[in-house]
Amino acid sequence: IWDKTIPYDGESFHLEYMDLDEFLLENGIPASPTHLAQNLLLPVAELEGKESASSSTASPPSSSTAVFQPSETVSSTESSLEKERETPSPIDPNCVEVDVNFNPDPADLVLSSVPGGELFNPRKHKFAEEDLKPQPMIKKAKKVFVPDEQKDEKYWTRRKKNNVAAKRSRDARRLKENQITIRAAFLEKENTALRTEVAELRKEVGKRKTIVSKYETKYGPLSSRN
DSSP states (O other), rough: SSOOEEETEEEEEEEEOOOOHHHHTTTTTTOOOHHHHHTTSSSSHHHHHHHHHHHHTTTOOOOSOOOOHHHHHHHHHHHHHHHHOOOOOOGGGOOOOOOOOOOOHHHHHHHTTTTTOOOOTTOOOOOOOTTOOOOOOOOOOOOOOOOOGGGOHHHEEEEHHHHHHHHHHHHHHHHHHHHHHHHHHHHHHHHHHHHHHHHHHHHHHHHHHHHHHHHHHHHGGGGGGO
């Protein structure tokens, strides 16, 4: 390697040995790994070949490879933060389900259900305002004694119809009372669960308010900041 000459600007020069540390010190180059020393002693043609090979291996990724761009990451982070700060859409109260430990007696549900219809559901059933109004005390009509000689066929027909109507009225009233009783028992349980949940939410809101007040004390009101 020392006998070879390389043309340079139309002239010839011979490779000479030079101390690496001395060369780096003269040119103000910091100390580098040992492979740099090996590269400095290689012929120019071989060194150029290594550089071309290294550049080919370090070629830019193909179009199918995802390229990391900090600007895209920052924009995606900002958009996610803006979504978190957006006011959530209102929730329909009728769609909110509360976890209530309520297991009524199946026999009570049967007594509260219309014969031949679906089983009464105390969680979803709703009453009209008229159904929940207090009912006045109705006195029974005074019985009128009818002599036996006046109890003809017309009398017995009318008596039978009255008895059937009275039984239907009593059954309907008892059915509604049973439904109201089970519904009220469920609402009592639900009310207790909601009160517990509200207490926990108020506690959490109190913590958040304390954090916000400390922040505003240090940095100023949130409304004045962008």
